[in-house]
Amino acid sequence: MGRNVLLIEDEPNIIEAIRFILSRDGWSVMTHSDGRNAYQAVCQRKPDLVILDVMLPGRSGFDILQDIRADEALAGVPVLMLTAKGQSKDRDMAGLLGASKFMTKPFSNAEVLAAVRELAGS
Amino acid sequence: MASSHMTGSRIRERRLVLGMRQSDLAKAVGISPSYLNLIEHNRRRIGGKLLVDLARTLEVEASLLTEGAEAALLEELREAAAGNAEARDELARIDEFAGRFPGWAQLLAEKHRRVGELERIVETLTDRMTHDPFLSASLHEVLSTVTAIRSTAAILADTEDLDRDWQIRFHRNLRDESQRLAEGAQALVSYLDDNSADASQQQSPREEVEAFLQRHEFHFAELEGRPGNVEAILAGGVELTTPAARDMARRHLERYVQDAQILPLETFAEAAQQMQLDPGRLAQHFATDPGMVFRRLAALPEDKLPVRVGLVICDGSGALTFRRPLPGFALPRFGAACPLWPLYQALSRPMAPIRAVIEQPARPPQRFLTFALCQPVRMSGFGGPQVLEAAMLILPDLSEGAEQTQLVGTSCRICPRESCPARREPSILSAGI
Numbered sequence: 001m002g003r004n005v006l007l008i009e010d011e012p013n014i015i016e017a018i019r020f021i022l023s024r025d026g027w028s029v030m031t032h033s034d035g036r037n038a039y040q041a042v043c044q045r046k047p048d049l050v051i052l053d054v055m056l057p058g059r060s061g062f063d064i065l066q067d068i069r070a071d072e073a074l075a076g077v078p079v080l081m082l083t084a085k086g087q088s089k090d091r092d093m094a095g096l097l098g099a100s101k102f103m104t105k106p107f108s109n110a111e112v113l114a115a116v117r118e119l120a121g122s
Numbered sequence: 123m124a125s126s127h128m129t130g131s132r133i134r135e136r137r138l139v140l141g142m143r144q145s146d147l148a149k150a151v152g153i154s155p156s157y158l159n160l161i162e163h164n165r166r167r168i169g170g171k172l173l174v175d176l177a178r179t180l181e182v183e184a185s186l187l188t189e190g191a192e193a194a195l196l197e198e199l200r201e202a203a204a205g206n207a208e209a210r211d212e213l214a215r216i217d218e219f220a221g222r223f224p225g226w227a228q229l230l231a232e233k234h235r236r237v238g239e240l241e242r243i244v245e246t247l248t249d250r251m252t253h254d255p256f257l258s259a260s261l262h263e264v265l266s267t268v269t270a271i272r273s274t275a276a277i278l279a280d281t282e283d284l285d286r287d288w289q290i291r292f293h294r295n296l297r298d299e300s301q302r303l304a305e306g307a308q309a310l311v312s313y314l315d316d317n318s319a320d321a322s323q324q325q326s327p328r329e330e331v332e333a334f335l336q337r338h339e340f341h342f343a344e345l346e347g348r349p350g351n352v353e354a355i356l357a358g359g360v361e362l363t364t365p366a367a368r369d370m371a372r373r374h375l376e377r378y379v380q381d382a383q384i385l386p387l388e389t390f391a392e393a394a395q396q397m398q399l400d401p402g403r404l405a406q407h408f409a410t411d412p413g414m415v416f417r418r419l420a421a422l423p424e425d426k427l428p429v430r431v432g433l434v435i436c437d438g439s440g441a442l443t444f445r446r447p448l449p450g451f452a453l454p455r456f457g458a459a460c461p462l463w464p465l466y467q468a469l470s471r472p473m474a475p476i477r478a479v480i481e482q483p484a485r486p487p488q489r490f491l492t493f494a495l496c497q498p499v500r501m502s503g504f505g506g507p508q509v510l511e512a513a514m515l516i517l518p519d520l521s522e523g524a525e526q527t528q529l530v531g532t533s534c535r536i537c538p539r540e541s542c543p544a545r546r547e548p549s550i551l552s553a554g555i
């Protein structure tokens with residue numbers, strides 16, 4: 001599996017931190033911040049892994065996830081969902097819509113790394 | 123006067139307190155001990171001379187033995203017994219309980235009321251946590267900021283060979299994010315602070331308005347005869363702790379002023395006496411609508427009324443928006459009332475006046491003469507929504523049972539009329555209670 005990750009997140013300082021840790025782990029990190037055309041970004045950039053925030057401007061991460069999973073070309077791409085609402089119903093929703101993993105903010109750098117490595121290895 | 127069902131228990135209790143034997147008491151009032159025994163076990167109802175004699179012998183006021191406040195207390199105890207199997211099994215002995223242990227019974231009723239109030243606070247708070255968009259957005263903001271700080275701080279602390287440019291950049295991010303966190307946390311705290319007053323109070327705005335109106339006995343002399351100062355009265359409304367309650371009270375008073383101008387106190391009170399509170403005749407006489415007559419009757423001071431009156435008003439959804447209680451007429455504290463009330467019959471037939479004698483289940487059954495009418499309140503223009511309001515005036519029934527009565531209740535849960543076709547949920551009362 002390749003080492004290209006697309007981070008879909010709107011908080012600039014979270015983007016910067018995640019980009020930094022993943023880059024140091026050997027990943028090439030692309031970023032995208034707008035919910036409305038996030039799905040198109042995934043189609044164009046064809047990442048090996050997607051990190052997707054739930055609360056995005058313009059469009060919910062759940063909707064974007066649904067589009068990704070409905071797309072046969074993207075069916076095998078692992079998606080790591082990030083959310084600030086760790087409620088079980090969000091977790092259930094993510095699982096139902098086909099998220100590969102689900103992480104609650106605030107997460108630690110080590111957790112992100114471990115999750116990304118796990119998804120890449122699977 | 124017919125005595126209540128608990129009178130016997132009270133007589134027995136009082137006799138035992140005095141250490142008097144049943145036979146001695148019977149002898150003193152000139153009845154057989156076995157008859158007294160029946161009375162004491164509430165198997166015989168008594169009144170008149172015998173009651174007076176018993177009271178004198180027992181050295182208490184006769185009214186103490188027949189106290190009328192017990193009906194409300196019993197109602198509350200029944201409500202408290204809801205959902206408790208053991209208590210339900212003993213519902214048949216509720217009179218005995220309240221009669222023999224009035225203090226404990228009062229305490230239980232009070233605690234039950236308090237639990238109800240607290241449950242409502244919890245509901246309000248839960249509702250706020252779940253649906254409050256500000257709280258939800260703030261928490262999201264705080265969590266996002268914390269995430270950025272945690273991540274950035276970890277990079278700074280754990281990356282040994284971090285070059286100077288990155289260091290500067292992450293330090294700056296850290297400073298920005300902590301600033302943002304401080305602001306977010308502060309906004310959250312002040313928001314929760316603002317709301318703590320709401321949270322600690324035990325009443326809904328509607329209840330606050332009711333407490334406010336009750337303190338004034340539903341009458342505002344300052345608003346009679348001249349355009350009084352509504353704001354000044356509101357300023358004295360210590361019960362009105364929330365903007366919502368104040369707003370509701372203001373609307374009530376503004377309507378009061380309008381009503382008072384069309385139906386001036388003295389003239390109206392005199393006509394009301396003359397026409398024996400007949401709202402139909404009064405409305406005709408003053409060429410106004412019966413709804414306004416209802417409200418004016420419920421706003422008259424008691425010395426201007428031959429009998430006490432009660433009034434309930436509901437909106438198109440059936441929610442009670444105004445209640446002036448009438449002693450003996452049981453109103454539900456929370457939730458929906460009895461669908462058989464003429465109030466709701468009126469709601470389904472706007473503009474059709476309804477006059478009905480109704481009977482609530484109690485011992486003895488309580489009868490009331492009611493007048494109900496549903497009218498549109500605001501004309502929002504053709505094509506706009508039609509806003510309806512129904513009102514029911516409640517008077518004591520003076521017909522002595524001569525009129526046909528409709529059987530109604532208070533609310534299903536505490537209503538003993540098991541086979542009622544309008545029943546919405548099972549009663550907690552077992553048959554025959």
